Amino acid sequence: MPADDPDDDAERETTPRRVIATLFFIVFLDLLGFGILIPVIPLYAESFGANEFVGGLLIATYSLFQFVGAPILGRLSDERGRRPVLLISLAGSVIAWTLFGVAGELGPLIGAANGLVVLFLARALAGVMGGNIATANAYIADVTPPEERAKGLGILGAAFGLGFVFGPAIAGVVSSPFALSVFRDVLPAVVPVSEFTIPSFVAATLSAANLVVAFVVLPEPRERVESAASSGRSRLRELLDAVRSPAIGTLIVSFFLASFAFSAFESQFIFLTNDQLGYGTAANAVLLTYIGVVIAIVQGGLIGPLTDRFGEYRLAVGGAAIQAVTLALVPFAVTSTVLPALGPVESGAVALALVSTPLAVGNALTNVSLNALVSRTAGDDEQGGAFGLTQSAGSLARTVGPALAGLLYVAVDYWSPFVAAGVVFVPVVFLLVRLGEARSVPVPE
Template identity: 80%
Template sequence: MNEEADDDPSEDGVPVPGMTRRRVVGTLFLVIFLDLLGFGILIPVIPLYAKFFGANEFVGSLLIATYSLFQFAGAPILGRLSDERGRRPVLLLSLTGSVLAWTLFGLAGELGSVIGAANGLVVLFFARALAGAMGGNIATANAYMADITSPEDRAKGLGILGAAFGLGFVFGPAIAGLVSSPAALSLFESVLPAAVPVSEFTMPSFTAAALTAGNLVLAFFVLPEPNRRERTTVGNESRLRQLYDAVRSPDIGSLVVAFFLASFAFSAFESQFIFLTSDRLGYGTAENAVLLTYIGVLIAIVQGGLIGPLTDRFGEYRLALVGAGIQVVTLALVPFSLSWSFVPALGPVESGAVALALVSTPLAFGNALTNVSLNALVSLNADADEQGGAFGLTQSASSLARTFGPAAAGLLYVAIAYWSPFVVAGLLFVPILVLLGLVARGSIESTADA
């Protein structure tokens, strides 16, 4: 499609009458980015917020997993609803629910006593479940993008949404670190009414709610309803059944299992990372936000800039192997790096934190390689008429992994030792290497072989 046609609102099949396709895609990108920005802000907050209410690492991990569980359940429902009622109403509904969820998250301490709960932990779980159900709007966002792009441009459009996800995960923790800093909290206490609870946990929650509310207003006024080409979200078959059939497939079965294990292992690392730094380094929300932002920037650099040239040179198969091999070592080293006294301190940053950042650098690189390459391999080896289903398969596998991974990791943290979930996460990449090795490389289609 040439540039003139892309900008011509009179083009046949234009997604929204009177608007260029580029403008509609840009608007959808902004809406999804702001939605994920609100989600990203809460990443450094959730584990320590749970501990504030007396939860141990296992219960805190269950709180983390609740989002993915309800997202997995909610995505097909919102997808079907968007087929029946329209994309725009469902996106507006999900944003409204997210505003409510993040507001409840910030008011958990106050509301817990009102409803007669022992503490605000019950409110946190309810808010997290609501946010997860509303986070199922990714199926609707993908369907919206499919509506406004031609089949040959669909992969590019979904890549744009992927970029919105990545940027939300980078800037979200950074904003959390900013609004939870001592200077910011002091400012909030001086300007906000006394009725508003101010803490390192509540202010990121209220910031996420405020950003999402602004996003809701933006979407209401500028996000149009597209001309739908067809039903593009979900079929009649359940997501669990689709996963089961995919695992049995000789073409992509091993790849789907490998993608699930990779997502499971990395979600185990993510969920226990803040518990680890809190217990071993005494870090709070602001300090953890800096570390998470660093990791997020590294992953974004690889996914956004390096992965293309590397894929052209080596292909997805080799990159998946290299990324998995890196993570076997680096994930297992994470908890032990905090005691590396031979690593010098860097100004005010103690040696343990410097060592953790050093280990996290190749870890982030390996994760980006593995995640993108396995996702691409699933798509490349699916039939041409099953590309949408392939994308849904990796999403479903990721949601399930992010449900069970944090729960299992939290149990290991409490039942065995702080280092155990990280070592087990690293060891999980060994079967990924085995799975990729057992599949004859000649039977795996890769762009480097084209």
């Protein structure tokens, strides 16, 4: 029997790492393009005459079509291969973000009253293409053994977080008055230049670069592990079955409620700061970047020591309790005049920054701890399925949350969606305390 070739062993060892690193970069660029448009979408829709409810629907459209598109792309990747599906989805993202940027010019050409219809079409296409995350997760399963799978999925999760941190920051830079004046000087006159269009074109450019990188360096895995998409069961059925499970059901419900509440906050935050502080895309990008940096610091550096000292249950309960209070305080902080202004930063913005800091900390504690608890509850060979359940619950929550929050903003008042989001975290605290007691885990009262 021939001896093993050391070069073959080295290749087998490095290939998964290289593929995971490549997927990390691809997912990061994908989420970077998505993050760039977070501070843009609400005010872009408003420029076409949309109110807060319609703006919330526009935000929710992405998550709805991502929820629908993920299992479709997953099944296609099982049948046709991971690489071609990833390449097609990236090409679709280029088209979607380009359509987003030319919505004002394209709308009248297709017979629409304005570009709002194009915005919805672009968001729907981007959502379907954003379902490629399921394909990326399946790719991880192809190239990693079961005992390393959770680690690989966690690396993709880190790409998510970084995309949400740097995306709004890039939007703030490219939508600044100085940057817009430069773009007007260097771009052809046919290219529309505004604080809404330029971030869209930058997102499209990043997706195009992502497509080139994936085409050049991403191979098709030698073997494919059958994904959950091939089972023929709908994601809603899987979620309902998981909710009925005594082991993981409470955690999935808690994750859904937490995602629902925070997405409601995110969807109306820019409307709030625009109405009360007069903040546009660039100023909102600074605020969102600050919140993202705080979340990244907690998730990347503090969560480990805190978990060692307090445990996941205590951190999840504490994070949910913090968010219940701070979310309800957000609209009143914006209109507060108690704190002094700091130079050009008005009193309301100072108060908002103070409230947003513990809010970001609470969000980081809750999300990481809930994911860790879900992972611990699932078996060693069920990690991918467990993370898929949380992803499905999050997508569904981000579909419903923004729409209902926008309705509250319009039908009640500006403060109502934020107070409601805080109230939603109360049952999360209750559920996690009860679950901790049932498992004999000490949690704070």
